[in-house]
Amino acid sequence: MVKPISTLGKYMILMGRVFSRPERVRMYFKQYVNEMAQLGINSIGIVLLISFFIGAVICIQIKLNIESPWMPRFVVGYTTREILLLEFSSSIMCLILAGKVGSNIASELGTMRVTQQIDALEIMGVNSASYLILPKILGLVTMIPILVTFSIFAGVIGAFCTAWFAGIMNATDLEYGIQYCFVEWYVWCSFIKSLFFAFIISSVSAFFGYTVEGGSIAVGKASTDAVVSSSVLILFSDLILTKLLS
């Protein structure tokens, strides 16, 4: 019980250092733009790819499993949209990003730690925690709504492709279902949840990377711990946020 509390304490202290006043805003802004590209833009490809196929698979599974003579045909489109909006494009996509972005952040900072690059920043008088971590958090939080938007659209296109090319259902029914009883708030729910998840991914992964002690094995362990901890925290906070926002 002592270790989790001690880890939480260290995390809070690190966050205190991260959210302190930057030495030179110009340098932080440059880092922020770099991180938006590295963490956000570079993730668009995988987000589109996964969302497209998951959108298509959701559509096929719903069609195969809930189709019956007394069920309206547009239900497939309606259910696909709700799954994409409410869970997949925010929570599941962030779980996937926890693997890609989280391990990237932890291993980058861990390597900087073991090669003394972080010590070099400290000796120069730079707040290394703030300079290295703050732009990552802000960069991912800025980019995540864009990634969620791409994910929703790619998922819907994937669903349409099953109708257009696989011919498993009528595209008009799918389109009607996707537009049926649309609740704009669900899109905002998706964005709000993803902002929290982005903060969790970037800050937790940065914590594990920044506090590495040892060599390459410790960096590998930090990377794994970052992904596992981020994923568990995303699932836990998803539960709370879903309850609060619904």
Added chain:
Amino acid sequence: MIEIKSVYKSFEDRNVLDDISFTFENGKTNLIIGQSGSGKTVLMKCLVGLLTPEKGEVLYDGRDFIAMDKHEKKALRREMGMIFQSAALFDSLSVLENVMFPLDMFSNKTYRERVKRAQFCLDRVNLLDAQNKYPGEISGGMQKRVAIARAIALQPQYLFCDEPNSGLDPKTSLVIDDLVHSITAEYNMTTIINTHDMNSVLGIGESILYIYQGHKEWEGTKDDVFTSTNKRLNDFIFASDLLKKVKEEGGK
């Protein structure tokens, strides 16, 4: 000038530094020597504030570093430059950008002036041609020279070198030693080098502190080394047959 007075540092039950006092003089290359595990690196980390001693004082020209608050420490750190064992260059930045980094962060000069200063520092270490390369594209010796250029970019008053010759061939080691020695005189800095390279000890050791198992065993200059009767020092420095012969010939 940096003075350390009765510095103690321990990890759990083990005393790593035990009552060390010494004065690192201005304008000289001061060497900390000792076997692996003797506490050299811990002492250097205490000097630059990466570790805090349990007891004792670290005085930078009379200013007590340990007693300073974090803002004062930050300000003092801008007067320091450090060359790490691994060079610690930023992988994602080019050689020029690495040298410009402290200038970008702390200098109020224009972009053109910052580039000019960084190029001057690179020229000083004969690496102007490599300014657009990345750390991964240059050799270990070149990386150390870039680290020297980065360390002097802000014209520091105190220069720390943690085993600067580690992993380098003897010829490149001499180049690094000569560079650090000449830059120390040029900028009138207090330079502290942590090393167990005997060529450095006998070549540029203007002031030497020998640490043995965490305590100060001996102090002197490179010339004093040849006349010293301290058995531990002699066993450490003149361990090889070649250096034994040099000692027998009185260092000639």
